[in-house]
Amino acid sequence: MTTVLVIGGHGAVGRHTATALTGLLPDATVLTAGRHPEHAAPVTGTIALRLDTTDPSAMDAVPPEVDTVVMCAARGNVRIARACLERGIHYLDVSASHPVLAAIEPLDPTARRTGATAVLSVGLLPGVSNLLARHLADRRPGAGLRISALLGSGDRHGPAALEWTLDGLGSLHGSWTAGFPAPYGPRTVHRFPFSDQYTLPATTGAASASTGLCLDSRLVTGLLRAAGRPAVARILRRPGVRRLLLAALDATHVGGDGFAVTVHTEDAAVAFSGRDQSRATGLATALAVTRLPSLRPGVFHLDQAVEPLAFLGELAAHGSFTLHPLHPLRPVRPSAKQPPMY
Secondary structure, eight states, rough: OOOEEEEESSSSHHHHHHHHHHHHOOOEEEEEESSGGSSOOTTTTTTEEETTSSSTTTTGGGGGGGOOOEEEOSSSSHHHHHHHHHHHHHHEEOOOHHHHHHHGGGGHHHHHHOOEEEEOOOOOIIHHHHHHHHHHHHTTTEEEEEEEEEEEETTTOOOHHHHHHHTTTTOOOOOEEETTTTEEEEEEEEEEOOTTTHHHHHHOOOOOEEEEESSSSSSHHHHHHHHHHEEEEEEEHHHHHHHHHHHHHOOOOOSEEEEEEEEEEESEEEEEEEHHHHHHHOOOHHHHHHHHHHHSEEEEEHHHSHHHHHHHHHHHHTTEEEEEEEEEEOOOOOTOOOOOOO
């Protein structure tokens, strides 16, 4: 019988992951771990335990029956991944940080030696975005990919997600207009350092990939764009200012909880949309756990591990999300300054 440990299992994404696992794998034992589980609301159908990922010996406290670890925390990822794979424990990571994932990729020989599988880029962005990109890249070989994400600024996010977003401001430059499914329509997105754009050229053969972000609230998107200016971003990274801003972001929820991810080339696009991005990330991660028995040992990104449309279709059915099939884009005159929209 499978025993799955969800590290960060009491956070926004971890709770959804653990809850989904109890439904998808009714015979499995699901453990939720965090630094202070006694302060968190219990996750129905799971067993809570204390685990501090900043402790180098954290994995020594993991029950020996654990055969799968899902990382929904943002500290100690590489160390936890190495400890899991050295012990033959399967590992999945929801991190959107390219440096983190790039440091885990070289553990592939370790995973193959011990018979373990690691799946990276699981969740919504990266994750769903990777699968949309692979589906489109398979039909437009060698094309450049633009990944555009619209996230709900009224949705609730964990502290780690807020910190990562703040750290990403001003790190990349560039913007474009992307077409999103109704009710959003065309929006301007600003390039943001999600990991998918760095891994997809290698995993899909795409000529290039860029990922942009906007929020459903145009006002908040504008504020984020202003905050991304280098001079402003430097001020926001000062410890005192950073603490105040993180507290404000945690307390303020302007907008809704909808999301949409669109991937397009010059002449085609495919999209995925729904509500509650944390639930979408958690459910996608749980579905990836169910695929482990069919995967060979090694380290893979989600788009290398599953068939895109089958996985996205199952995710849409389980979560009441919508997969918008690949479709052609309207032709754009060569003089047009904006990339094509659908």
